[in-house]
Amino acid sequence: MERPGRLLLQSELRVRNAAYDVSLSRSLLIWKRRTSSPVYHPFRPRFCVPLFPRRPDPGVCHSVPVSEIISVREEEEENGSRQRDDGSWKKIREREGKDCRQAFTVLYVERCRQHRWRCAEVTFTCSDEAVCQHWVSSIREQLASNTSRPKHLLVYINPYGGKRQGKRIYEQKVAPLFTQAGISTSVIVTEYANHARDHLKMEAELKKFDGVVCVGGDGMFSEIIHGLIWRTQIDCGVDPNSTEEALSPCSLRIGIIPAGSTDCICFASVGTNDPVTSALHIIVGDSQPLDVCSVHHNNMFLRYSVSLLGYGFYGDVLSDSERKRWMGPARYDFSGLKMFLTHHYYEGTVSYLPAKGIIGTPRDATRCRSGCVICQHNGQLNSERSEKYEMDEASDSESSGEWRTIRGKFLAINAASMSCACPRSPKGLSPAAHLADGTTDLILVRKCSRFNFLRHLLRHTSKDDQFDLTFIEVHRVRRFRFMPRHCQSDSDLELDLHENSKRQIFSQICKDHPACGCAPAYSSWNCDGEILTHTAIDVRVHGQLIKLFARGIEELPVFEDLSNPCAI
Numbered sequence: 001m002e003r004p005g006r007l008l009l010q011s012e013l014r015v016r017n018a019a020y021d022v023s024l025s026r027s028l029l030i031w032k033r034r035t036s037s038p039v040y041h042p043f044r045p046r047f048c049v050p051l052f053p054r055r056p057d058p059g060v061c062h063s064v065p066v067s068e069i070i071s072v073r074e075e076e077e078e079n080g081s082r083q084r085d086d087g088s089w090k091k092i093r094e095r096e097g098k099d100c101r102q103a104f105t106v107l108y109v110e111r112c113r114q115h116r117w118r119c120a121e122v123t124f125t126c127s128d129e130a131v132c133q134h135w136v137s138s139i140r141e142q143l144a145s146n147t148s149r150p151k152h153l154l155v156y157i158n159p160y161g162g163k164r165q166g167k168r169i170y171e172q173k174v175a176p177l178f179t180q181a182g183i184s185t186s187v188i189v190t191e192y193a194n195h196a197r198d199h200l201k202m203e204a205e206l207k208k209f210d211g212v213v214c215v216g217g218d219g220m221f222s223e224i225i226h227g228l229i230w231r232t233q234i235d236c237g238v239d240p241n242s243t244e245e246a247l248s249p250c251s252l253r254i255g256i257i258p259a260g261s262t263d264c265i266c267f268a269s270v271g272t273n274d275p276v277t278s279a280l281h282i283i284v285g286d287s288q289p290l291d292v293c294s295v296h297h298n299n300m301f302l303r304y305s306v307s308l309l310g311y312g313f314y315g316d317v318l319s320d321s322e323r324k325r326w327m328g329p330a331r332y333d334f335s336g337l338k339m340f341l342t343h344h345y346y347e348g349t350v351s352y353l354p355a356k357g358i359i360g361t362p363r364d365a366t367r368c369r370s371g372c373v374i375c376q377h378n379g380q381l382n383s384e385r386s387e388k389y390e391m392d393e394a395s396d397s398e399s400s401g402e403w404r405t406i407r408g409k410f411l412a413i414n415a416a417s418m419s420c421a422c423p424r425s426p427k428g429l430s431p432a433a434h435l436a437d438g439t440t441d442l443i444l445v446r447k448c449s450r451f452n453f454l455r456h457l458l459r460h461t462s463k464d465d466q467f468d469l470t471f472i473e474v475h476r477v478r479r480f481r482f483m484p485r486h487c488q489s490d491s492d493l494e495l496d497l498h499e500n501s502k503r504q505i506f507s508q509i510c511k512d513h514p515a516c517g518c519a520p521a522y523s524s525w526n527c528d529g530e531i532l533t534h535t536a537i538d539v540r541v542h543g544q545l546i547k548l549f550a551r552g553i554e555e556l557p558v559f560e561d562l563s564n565p566c567a568i
């Protein structure tokens with residue numbers, strides 16, 4: 001709970017003709033109705049006993065953290081009718097013979113349902129011009145002293161993302177808020193795929209900006225991070241292709257204005273896909289670090305991933321749905337059902353480097369939320385629990401040094417660097433995964449019956465633990481490699497021959513002929529919604545490589561008013 005701290009200003013002002021004691025400290029703006037200004041409640045029964053006596057009447061006392069004030073605007077109030085000055089400073093002159101009063105409006109963040117934020121406003125009036133101006137300048141001073149707020153932003157809009165509403169969403173919902181908050185912008189409407197990535201890599205004058213804004217879906221966000229990470233490495237003299245070098249973290253934060261058909265990264269970091277909420281998180285200067293996985297094949301860089309890397313089921317669903325783009329968003333349901341019925345499994349070897357000395361496991365009941373302690377420490381907290389988890393690690397894995405190896409037949413191999421929650425799957429693929437703990441959750445779904453796979457899939461939407469099934473393994477890892485069976489060396493293949501020699505030979509020959517009943521030899525990787533061109537990959541997690549204008553999903557308070565200092 002925020003404490004008011006030392007008072008900077010205190011005055012008696014009026015809000016809608018009622019007198020309020022208004023105070024400003026470095027952390028809070030509080031307005032509290034004077035007891036001598038009662039509000040008439042015609043329908044409140046006299047014998048009504050409040051259930052929660054400490055809960056204040058929301059009409060009596062309000063408080064707003066200074067960090068959540070969007071802007072302050074000077075108004076002119078003339079006999080009750082107000083005129084706006086469109087956010088710009090305008091000297092208010094006394095008018096002869098008229099009852100002129102001074103007024104100013106504070107715009108601030110108001111929380112609505114389901115993690116949505118709205119821009120609310122309150123207008124204070126007073127008869128003294130000097131007092132009014134003192135209030136306006138004091139609030140502006142406090143806002144200006146907040147160095148985490150962006151002043152200049154570079155905005156990329158994908159006009160073709162989602163329902164092709166990116167430009168309209170930005171112009172109607174976001175740009176007016178940026179103007180009110182005094183943020184200047186350089187806007188680029190992309191003209192072709194990878195326009196934003198290449199502009200960031202080569203042309204953008206990044207020193208002029210405090211952040212980059214992406215208006216689009218997950219594909220557009222992926223373009224932005226590829227451009228920004230690449231550029232940062234080049235500027236810092238790091239080889240972005242290296243599999244071993246530590247990458248330099250990007251200093252510019254990225255804001256996501258959701259305008260795509262899939263906006264999972266926005267949902268996972270803010271809790272909702274709402275352009276206004278995202279714009280307000282940018283304005284107040286929120287910062288949420290995010291882990292990034294680099295994906296290499298034979299020491300060659302392929303892509304970065306921040307959410308899901310999926311081989312088998314999720315790779316097949318994406319490949320199939322790409323061929324059915326004409327179906328619109330329904331293609332994901334269609335391909336999902338088709339791939340579930342097809343029930344392909346794939347053989348290969350997974351090796352991984354378990355995350356050691358961390359607190360938290362993929363099967364925790366706690367969730368990564370705003371101010372997550374685990375992420376604040378980059379996952380580096382030792383505890384008895386994490387040691388116990390390390391001892392419980394999979395029994396049938398071979399370990400060589402730090403690396404562990406698992407060979408088998410898998411319906412799906414998923415690496416979730418965040419929960420991957422979305423409106424369709426509110427728990428996500430790995431509900432306890434963290435945004436910024438330097439790890440990814442490696443989920444192995446071994447070959448099982450269709451019925452069992454369905455049980456696993458259904459658990460993504462139910463309360464049950466989706467990993468509490470015998471054919472599922474989950475490991476929190478810092479790095480992993482996958483080698484499909486058809487790419488394994490001769491000696492590796494010989495080792496496996498005694499298991500299923502005949503069937504394997506047929507699967508090589510018949511991979512395009514499902515009628516023969518054998519599974520295809522390989523699937524493809526779904527990397528944050530893009531198909532990777534290679535199946536044998538080496539994945540490394542880079543802890544907190546980028547930062548978003550977000551704060552993680554906020555925990556909803558049980559009684560919101562208790563967070564109000566006026567209640568105590």
Ligand SMILES: Nc1ncnc2c1ncn2[C@@H]1O[C@H](COP(=O)(O)OP(=O)(O)OP(=O)(O)O)[C@@H](O)[C@H]1O
Nearest residue numbers: 161162190191192193216217218219220260261262
């Ligand atoms: N001007 C443009 N013309 C064509 N493609 C573009 C343009 N700008 C960006 N793109 C590409 O469009 C792809 C999809 O964009 P975005 O993620 O914003 O929308 P989406 O509807 O969520 O996409 P998807 O359906 O693929 O998830 C991105 O991969 C991006 O590279």
